[in-house]
Amino acid sequence: MTNDRTPRRIQSVELAFDILEVLRDSGGATVTEVADQIDRSPGTTHTYLATMADRGYVRNRDGEYQVGLFAVPLGEYVRGQSQLYRVGKSEVDELAQETGEASHLVVESHGREIPLYERFGPDAVGETLYEENKGHPRWNLHCSAAGKAILAHTPPERRDEILTNYEFAERTPQTTTDEASLREELEAVRQQGFAQNDEEQITGLRAVGAPIRYEGQIRGAISLSAPTSRLQGQQFASEIPERVVQAANVVEINLQSA
Structure with a gap:
Protein backbone atom coordinates (compact mmCIF):
# COMPACT_ATOMS: atom_id res chain seq x y z
CA MET A 1 0.00 0.00 0.00
CA PRO A 73 -18.48 41.40 -4.19
CA LEU A 74 -16.65 38.12 -3.63
CA GLY A 75 -13.31 39.95 -3.56
CA GLU A 76 -14.73 42.69 -1.35
CA TYR A 77 -16.05 40.05 1.04
CA VAL A 78 -12.62 38.41 1.31
CA ARG A 79 -10.94 41.75 1.97
CA GLY A 80 -13.58 42.76 4.51
CA GLN A 81 -12.96 39.53 6.43
CA SER A 82 -9.30 40.51 6.90
CA GLN A 83 -8.63 41.90 10.36
CA LEU A 84 -5.45 43.49 9.01
CA TYR A 85 -7.48 45.42 6.44
CA ARG A 86 -10.02 46.59 8.99
CA VAL A 87 -7.44 47.95 11.43
CA GLY A 88 -4.80 49.02 8.90
CA LYS A 89 -6.91 50.98 6.41
CA SER A 90 -7.03 54.19 8.43
CA GLU A 91 -3.26 54.22 8.97
CA VAL A 92 -2.66 53.77 5.23
CA ASP A 93 -5.04 56.66 4.55
CA GLU A 94 -3.26 58.87 7.08
CA LEU A 95 0.20 58.07 5.70
CA ALA A 96 -0.88 58.93 2.15
CA GLN A 97 -2.60 62.13 3.22
CA GLU A 98 0.31 63.27 5.38
CA THR A 99 3.01 62.67 2.77
CA GLY A 100 0.98 63.22 -0.38
CA GLU A 101 2.42 59.99 -1.79
CA ALA A 102 1.14 56.44 -2.37
CA SER A 103 0.70 54.14 0.61
CA HIS A 104 0.14 50.40 0.45
CA LEU A 105 -1.04 47.59 2.74
CA VAL A 106 0.36 44.31 1.42
CA VAL A 107 0.13 40.62 2.30
CA GLU A 108 1.71 37.42 0.95
CA SER A 109 -0.25 34.45 -0.35
CA HIS A 110 1.09 31.42 -2.22
CA GLY A 111 4.44 33.18 -2.62
CA ARG A 112 2.84 36.16 -4.36
CA GLU A 113 2.33 39.75 -3.31
CA ILE A 114 -1.28 40.81 -2.79
CA PRO A 115 -2.15 44.51 -2.32
CA LEU A 116 -4.86 44.46 0.35
CA TYR A 117 -5.45 48.20 0.29
CA GLU A 118 -3.85 51.24 -1.36
CA ARG A 119 -4.34 54.98 -1.01
CA PHE A 120 -2.93 57.61 -3.33
CA GLY A 121 -2.16 61.04 -1.92
CA PRO A 122 -2.56 64.24 -3.94
CA ASP A 123 1.03 64.07 -5.26
CA ALA A 124 1.19 60.31 -5.83
CA VAL A 125 2.36 58.92 -9.17
CA GLY A 126 1.85 55.56 -10.86
CA GLU A 127 -1.78 55.14 -9.81
CA THR A 128 -2.83 53.85 -13.24
CA LEU A 129 -0.11 51.20 -13.23
CA TYR A 130 -0.97 50.08 -9.72
CA GLU A 131 -4.63 49.83 -10.68
CA GLU A 132 -3.79 47.72 -13.74
CA ASN A 133 -1.72 45.32 -11.64
CA LYS A 134 -4.17 45.09 -8.74
CA GLY A 135 -6.04 42.08 -10.10
CA HIS A 136 -2.87 40.08 -10.72
CA PRO A 137 -1.02 38.36 -7.85
CA ARG A 138 2.59 39.07 -8.80
CA TRP A 139 6.07 37.70 -8.14
CA ASN A 140 7.13 40.95 -6.44
CA LEU A 141 8.29 39.81 -3.02
CA HIS A 142 11.92 40.09 -4.14
CA CYS A 143 11.71 43.62 -5.52
CA SER A 144 9.07 45.57 -3.60
CA ALA A 145 9.75 47.19 -0.23
CA ALA A 146 6.67 45.62 1.34
CA GLY A 147 7.50 42.22 -0.14
CA LYS A 148 11.04 42.25 1.20
CA ALA A 149 9.80 43.38 4.62
CA ILE A 150 7.43 40.41 4.67
CA LEU A 151 10.02 37.90 3.42
CA ALA A 152 12.64 39.09 5.91
CA HIS A 153 10.35 38.42 8.86
CA THR A 154 8.75 35.23 7.57
CA PRO A 155 9.78 32.08 9.53
CA PRO A 156 12.83 30.44 7.88
CA GLU A 157 10.98 27.28 6.88
CA ARG A 158 8.22 29.22 5.17
CA ARG A 159 10.75 31.58 3.53
CA ASP A 160 12.65 28.59 2.13
CA GLU A 161 9.38 27.18 0.81
CA ILE A 162 8.54 30.47 -0.94
CA LEU A 163 11.99 30.86 -2.48
CA THR A 164 12.05 27.29 -3.81
CA ASN A 165 11.29 27.64 -7.53
CA TYR A 166 10.52 31.32 -7.01
CA GLU A 167 10.29 33.37 -10.21
CA PHE A 168 12.82 36.21 -9.89
CA ALA A 169 11.21 38.46 -12.49
CA GLU A 170 13.55 41.24 -13.62
CA ARG A 171 11.29 44.30 -13.39
CA THR A 172 14.10 46.83 -13.98
CA PRO A 173 17.90 46.74 -14.37
CA GLN A 174 18.09 47.29 -10.58
CA THR A 175 16.08 44.19 -9.65
CA THR A 176 17.82 41.53 -7.58
CA THR A 177 17.44 38.31 -9.56
CA ASP A 178 19.38 35.73 -7.55
CA GLU A 179 18.47 34.09 -4.27
CA ALA A 180 21.85 34.52 -2.55
CA SER A 181 21.86 38.30 -3.00
CA LEU A 182 18.26 38.53 -1.86
CA ARG A 183 18.96 36.54 1.29
CA GLU A 184 21.82 38.91 2.16
CA GLU A 185 19.51 41.86 1.76
CA LEU A 186 16.81 40.23 3.86
CA GLU A 187 19.27 39.81 6.70
CA ALA A 188 19.97 43.57 6.57
CA VAL A 189 16.22 44.24 6.54
CA ARG A 190 15.78 42.20 9.72
CA GLN A 191 18.55 44.15 11.40
CA GLN A 192 17.27 47.63 10.50
CA GLY A 193 13.55 46.90 10.75
CA PHE A 194 12.54 48.20 7.32
CA ALA A 195 13.10 47.45 3.62
CA GLN A 196 13.86 49.71 0.68
CA ASN A 197 13.10 49.46 -3.01
CA ASP A 198 15.49 51.60 -5.04
CA GLU A 199 13.97 51.55 -8.54
CA GLU A 200 13.85 47.75 -8.38
CA GLN A 201 10.18 47.41 -9.31
CA ILE A 202 9.51 50.51 -11.40
CA THR A 203 12.19 52.76 -12.88
CA GLY A 204 12.05 56.20 -11.29
CA LEU A 205 10.19 55.03 -8.19
CA ARG A 206 11.50 54.28 -4.70
CA ALA A 207 9.69 52.79 -1.75
CA VAL A 208 10.10 51.98 1.93
CA GLY A 209 8.28 49.13 3.68
CA ALA A 210 7.95 47.92 7.26
CA PRO A 211 6.64 44.59 8.57
CA ILE A 212 3.43 44.23 10.54
CA ARG A 213 3.73 41.52 13.18
CA TYR A 214 1.23 40.18 15.66
CA GLU A 215 1.45 37.30 18.13
CA GLY A 216 4.86 36.35 16.80
CA GLN A 217 3.69 36.06 13.19
CA ILE A 218 4.18 38.26 10.15
CA ARG A 219 0.78 39.56 9.05
CA GLY A 220 1.81 41.82 6.19
CA ALA A 221 3.58 45.10 5.56
CA ILE A 222 2.88 48.76 5.03
CA SER A 223 4.85 50.77 2.49
CA LEU A 224 5.16 54.18 0.91
CA SER A 225 6.28 54.80 -2.67
CA ALA A 226 7.33 58.03 -4.36
CA PRO A 227 9.38 59.32 -7.30
CA THR A 228 13.16 59.29 -6.88
CA SER A 229 13.15 63.09 -7.20
CA ARG A 230 11.14 63.37 -3.98
CA LEU A 231 12.37 60.31 -2.10
CA GLN A 232 16.13 60.78 -1.82
CA GLY A 233 18.89 61.64 0.66
CA GLN A 234 17.79 61.64 4.30
CA GLN A 235 14.18 61.28 3.21
CA PHE A 236 14.95 57.86 1.76
CA ALA A 237 17.63 56.90 4.28
CA SER A 238 15.88 57.68 7.57
CA GLU A 239 12.95 60.11 7.64
CA ILE A 240 10.42 58.13 5.61
CA PRO A 241 11.62 54.78 7.07
CA GLU A 242 10.96 56.14 10.57
CA ARG A 243 7.46 57.26 9.57
CA VAL A 244 6.62 53.97 7.84
CA VAL A 245 7.87 51.93 10.82
CA GLN A 246 5.74 54.12 13.07
CA ALA A 247 2.69 53.42 10.91
CA ALA A 248 3.36 49.68 11.03
CA ASN A 249 3.68 49.83 14.83
CA VAL A 250 0.32 51.60 15.10
CA VAL A 251 -1.30 48.84 13.03
CA GLU A 252 0.31 46.24 15.29
CA ILE A 253 -1.16 47.95 18.37
CA ASN A 254 -4.56 48.15 16.69
CA LEU A 255 -4.41 44.41 15.96
CA GLN A 256 -3.96 43.76 19.67
CA SER A 257 -7.01 45.79 20.60
CA ALA A 258 -9.25 44.63 17.74
Whole structure:
Protein backbone atom coordinates (compact mmCIF):
# COMPACT_ATOMS: atom_id res chain seq x y z
CA MET A 1 0.00 0.00 0.00
CA THR A 2 1.39 3.43 -0.95
CA ASN A 3 1.40 6.41 1.39
CA ASP A 4 0.66 9.27 -0.95
CA ARG A 5 0.47 12.50 1.01
CA THR A 6 -0.13 14.63 -2.09
CA PRO A 7 -3.56 16.28 -1.74
CA ARG A 8 -6.10 15.15 -4.28
CA ARG A 9 -7.19 17.66 -6.91
CA ILE A 10 -10.51 18.00 -8.75
CA GLN A 11 -9.60 18.67 -12.34
CA SER A 12 -12.86 20.37 -13.25
CA VAL A 13 -12.42 22.91 -10.45
CA GLU A 14 -8.84 23.59 -11.50
CA LEU A 15 -10.03 24.08 -15.08
CA ALA A 16 -12.68 26.59 -14.01
CA PHE A 17 -10.04 28.66 -12.22
CA ASP A 18 -7.74 28.38 -15.23
CA ILE A 19 -10.51 29.85 -17.35
CA LEU A 20 -11.03 32.76 -14.95
CA GLU A 21 -7.31 33.51 -15.03
CA VAL A 22 -7.26 33.41 -18.84
CA LEU A 23 -10.13 35.89 -18.94
CA ARG A 24 -8.45 38.11 -16.37
CA ASP A 25 -5.07 38.11 -18.08
CA SER A 26 -6.49 38.66 -21.56
CA GLY A 27 -9.13 41.19 -20.63
CA GLY A 28 -11.63 39.10 -22.57
CA ALA A 29 -11.50 36.18 -25.01
CA THR A 30 -13.64 34.14 -27.38
CA VAL A 31 -14.48 30.49 -26.83
CA THR A 32 -11.80 29.44 -29.32
CA GLU A 33 -9.15 31.63 -27.69
CA VAL A 34 -9.93 30.27 -24.23
CA ALA A 35 -9.98 26.69 -25.57
CA ASP A 36 -6.51 27.17 -27.04
CA GLN A 37 -5.19 28.46 -23.72
CA ILE A 38 -6.59 25.63 -21.60
CA ASP A 39 -6.03 22.90 -24.21
CA ARG A 40 -9.66 21.78 -24.39
CA SER A 41 -12.15 21.51 -27.23
CA PRO A 42 -14.34 24.52 -28.02
CA GLY A 43 -17.39 22.48 -27.05
CA THR A 44 -16.08 21.62 -23.60
CA THR A 45 -14.86 25.17 -23.11
CA HIS A 46 -18.24 26.62 -24.06
CA THR A 47 -19.96 24.39 -21.51
CA TYR A 48 -17.67 25.69 -18.76
CA LEU A 49 -18.14 29.31 -19.82
CA ALA A 50 -21.92 28.97 -20.04
CA THR A 51 -22.07 27.40 -16.58
CA MET A 52 -19.91 30.13 -15.06
CA ALA A 53 -21.96 32.79 -16.84
CA ASP A 54 -25.14 31.37 -15.30
CA ARG A 55 -23.55 31.87 -11.88
CA GLY A 56 -22.49 35.44 -12.66
CA TYR A 57 -18.73 34.90 -12.55
CA VAL A 58 -18.35 35.16 -16.33
CA ARG A 59 -20.19 37.42 -18.76
CA ASN A 60 -20.63 37.15 -22.52
CA ARG A 61 -20.38 40.36 -24.50
CA ASP A 62 -21.13 39.65 -28.16
CA GLY A 63 -19.08 36.46 -28.15
CA GLU A 64 -16.25 37.78 -26.00
CA TYR A 65 -16.16 36.36 -22.49
CA GLN A 66 -14.97 38.40 -19.52
CA VAL A 67 -14.77 37.93 -15.77
CA GLY A 68 -18.26 38.60 -14.42
CA LEU A 69 -19.38 41.18 -11.89
CA PHE A 70 -20.09 38.57 -9.21
CA ALA A 71 -16.31 38.45 -8.74
CA VAL A 72 -16.41 42.00 -7.34
CA PRO A 73 -18.48 41.40 -4.19
CA LEU A 74 -16.65 38.12 -3.63
CA GLY A 75 -13.31 39.95 -3.56
CA GLU A 76 -14.73 42.69 -1.35
CA TYR A 77 -16.05 40.05 1.04
CA VAL A 78 -12.62 38.41 1.31
CA ARG A 79 -10.94 41.75 1.97
CA GLY A 80 -13.58 42.76 4.51
CA GLN A 81 -12.96 39.53 6.43
CA SER A 82 -9.30 40.51 6.90
CA GLN A 83 -8.63 41.90 10.36
CA LEU A 84 -5.45 43.49 9.01
CA TYR A 85 -7.48 45.42 6.44
CA ARG A 86 -10.02 46.59 8.99
CA VAL A 87 -7.44 47.95 11.43
CA GLY A 88 -4.80 49.02 8.90
CA LYS A 89 -6.91 50.98 6.41
CA SER A 90 -7.03 54.19 8.43
CA GLU A 91 -3.26 54.22 8.97
CA VAL A 92 -2.66 53.77 5.23
CA ASP A 93 -5.04 56.66 4.55
CA GLU A 94 -3.26 58.87 7.08
CA LEU A 95 0.20 58.07 5.70
CA ALA A 96 -0.88 58.93 2.15
CA GLN A 97 -2.60 62.13 3.22
CA GLU A 98 0.31 63.27 5.38
CA THR A 99 3.01 62.67 2.77
CA GLY A 100 0.98 63.22 -0.38
CA GLU A 101 2.42 59.99 -1.79
CA ALA A 102 1.14 56.44 -2.37
CA SER A 103 0.70 54.14 0.61
CA HIS A 104 0.14 50.40 0.45
CA LEU A 105 -1.04 47.59 2.74
CA VAL A 106 0.36 44.31 1.42
CA VAL A 107 0.13 40.62 2.30
CA GLU A 108 1.71 37.42 0.95
CA SER A 109 -0.25 34.45 -0.35
CA HIS A 110 1.09 31.42 -2.22
CA GLY A 111 4.44 33.18 -2.62
CA ARG A 112 2.84 36.16 -4.36
CA GLU A 113 2.33 39.75 -3.31
CA ILE A 114 -1.28 40.81 -2.79
CA PRO A 115 -2.15 44.51 -2.32
CA LEU A 116 -4.86 44.46 0.35
CA TYR A 117 -5.45 48.20 0.29
CA GLU A 118 -3.85 51.24 -1.36
CA ARG A 119 -4.34 54.98 -1.01
CA PHE A 120 -2.93 57.61 -3.33
CA GLY A 121 -2.16 61.04 -1.92
CA PRO A 122 -2.56 64.24 -3.94
CA ASP A 123 1.03 64.07 -5.26
CA ALA A 124 1.19 60.31 -5.83
CA VAL A 125 2.36 58.92 -9.17
CA GLY A 126 1.85 55.56 -10.86
CA GLU A 127 -1.78 55.14 -9.81
CA THR A 128 -2.83 53.85 -13.24
CA LEU A 129 -0.11 51.20 -13.23
CA TYR A 130 -0.97 50.08 -9.72
CA GLU A 131 -4.63 49.83 -10.68
CA GLU A 132 -3.79 47.72 -13.74
CA ASN A 133 -1.72 45.32 -11.64
CA LYS A 134 -4.17 45.09 -8.74
CA GLY A 135 -6.04 42.08 -10.10
CA HIS A 136 -2.87 40.08 -10.72
CA PRO A 137 -1.02 38.36 -7.85
CA ARG A 138 2.59 39.07 -8.80
CA TRP A 139 6.07 37.70 -8.14
CA ASN A 140 7.13 40.95 -6.44
CA LEU A 141 8.29 39.81 -3.02
CA HIS A 142 11.92 40.09 -4.14
CA CYS A 143 11.71 43.62 -5.52
CA SER A 144 9.07 45.57 -3.60
CA ALA A 145 9.75 47.19 -0.23
CA ALA A 146 6.67 45.62 1.34
CA GLY A 147 7.50 42.22 -0.14
CA LYS A 148 11.04 42.25 1.20
CA ALA A 149 9.80 43.38 4.62
CA ILE A 150 7.43 40.41 4.67
CA LEU A 151 10.02 37.90 3.42
CA ALA A 152 12.64 39.09 5.91
CA HIS A 153 10.35 38.42 8.86
CA THR A 154 8.75 35.23 7.57
CA PRO A 155 9.78 32.08 9.53
CA PRO A 156 12.83 30.44 7.88
CA GLU A 157 10.98 27.28 6.88
CA ARG A 158 8.22 29.22 5.17
CA ARG A 159 10.75 31.58 3.53
CA ASP A 160 12.65 28.59 2.13
CA GLU A 161 9.38 27.18 0.81
CA ILE A 162 8.54 30.47 -0.94
CA LEU A 163 11.99 30.86 -2.48
CA THR A 164 12.05 27.29 -3.81
CA ASN A 165 11.29 27.64 -7.53
CA TYR A 166 10.52 31.32 -7.01
CA GLU A 167 10.29 33.37 -10.21
CA PHE A 168 12.82 36.21 -9.89
CA ALA A 169 11.21 38.46 -12.49
CA GLU A 170 13.55 41.24 -13.62
CA ARG A 171 11.29 44.30 -13.39
CA THR A 172 14.10 46.83 -13.98
CA PRO A 173 17.90 46.74 -14.37
CA GLN A 174 18.09 47.29 -10.58
CA THR A 175 16.08 44.19 -9.65
CA THR A 176 17.82 41.53 -7.58
CA THR A 177 17.44 38.31 -9.56
CA ASP A 178 19.38 35.73 -7.55
CA GLU A 179 18.47 34.09 -4.27
CA ALA A 180 21.85 34.52 -2.55
CA SER A 181 21.86 38.30 -3.00
CA LEU A 182 18.26 38.53 -1.86
CA ARG A 183 18.96 36.54 1.29
CA GLU A 184 21.82 38.91 2.16
CA GLU A 185 19.51 41.86 1.76
CA LEU A 186 16.81 40.23 3.86
CA GLU A 187 19.27 39.81 6.70
CA ALA A 188 19.97 43.57 6.57
CA VAL A 189 16.22 44.24 6.54
CA ARG A 190 15.78 42.20 9.72
CA GLN A 191 18.55 44.15 11.40
CA GLN A 192 17.27 47.63 10.50
CA GLY A 193 13.55 46.90 10.75
CA PHE A 194 12.54 48.20 7.32
CA ALA A 195 13.10 47.45 3.62
CA GLN A 196 13.86 49.71 0.68
CA ASN A 197 13.10 49.46 -3.01
CA ASP A 198 15.49 51.60 -5.04
CA GLU A 199 13.97 51.55 -8.54
CA GLU A 200 13.85 47.75 -8.38
CA GLN A 201 10.18 47.41 -9.31
CA ILE A 202 9.51 50.51 -11.40
CA THR A 203 12.19 52.76 -12.88
CA GLY A 204 12.05 56.20 -11.29
CA LEU A 205 10.19 55.03 -8.19
CA ARG A 206 11.50 54.28 -4.70
CA ALA A 207 9.69 52.79 -1.75
CA VAL A 208 10.10 51.98 1.93
CA GLY A 209 8.28 49.13 3.68
CA ALA A 210 7.95 47.92 7.26
CA PRO A 211 6.64 44.59 8.57
CA ILE A 212 3.43 44.23 10.54
CA ARG A 213 3.73 41.52 13.18
CA TYR A 214 1.23 40.18 15.66
CA GLU A 215 1.45 37.30 18.13
CA GLY A 216 4.86 36.35 16.80
CA GLN A 217 3.69 36.06 13.19
CA ILE A 218 4.18 38.26 10.15
CA ARG A 219 0.78 39.56 9.05
CA GLY A 220 1.81 41.82 6.19
CA ALA A 221 3.58 45.10 5.56
CA ILE A 222 2.88 48.76 5.03
CA SER A 223 4.85 50.77 2.49
CA LEU A 224 5.16 54.18 0.91
CA SER A 225 6.28 54.80 -2.67
CA ALA A 226 7.33 58.03 -4.36
CA PRO A 227 9.38 59.32 -7.30
CA THR A 228 13.16 59.29 -6.88
CA SER A 229 13.15 63.09 -7.20
CA ARG A 230 11.14 63.37 -3.98
CA LEU A 231 12.37 60.31 -2.10
CA GLN A 232 16.13 60.78 -1.82
CA GLY A 233 18.89 61.64 0.66
CA GLN A 234 17.79 61.64 4.30
CA GLN A 235 14.18 61.28 3.21
CA PHE A 236 14.95 57.86 1.76
CA ALA A 237 17.63 56.90 4.28
CA SER A 238 15.88 57.68 7.57
CA GLU A 239 12.95 60.11 7.64
CA ILE A 240 10.42 58.13 5.61
CA PRO A 241 11.62 54.78 7.07
CA GLU A 242 10.96 56.14 10.57
CA ARG A 243 7.46 57.26 9.57
CA VAL A 244 6.62 53.97 7.84
CA VAL A 245 7.87 51.93 10.82
CA GLN A 246 5.74 54.12 13.07
CA ALA A 247 2.69 53.42 10.91
CA ALA A 248 3.36 49.68 11.03
CA ASN A 249 3.68 49.83 14.83
CA VAL A 250 0.32 51.60 15.10
CA VAL A 251 -1.30 48.84 13.03
CA GLU A 252 0.31 46.24 15.29
CA ILE A 253 -1.16 47.95 18.37
CA ASN A 254 -4.56 48.15 16.69
CA LEU A 255 -4.41 44.41 15.96
CA GLN A 256 -3.96 43.76 19.67
CA SER A 257 -7.01 45.79 20.60
CA ALA A 258 -9.25 44.63 17.74
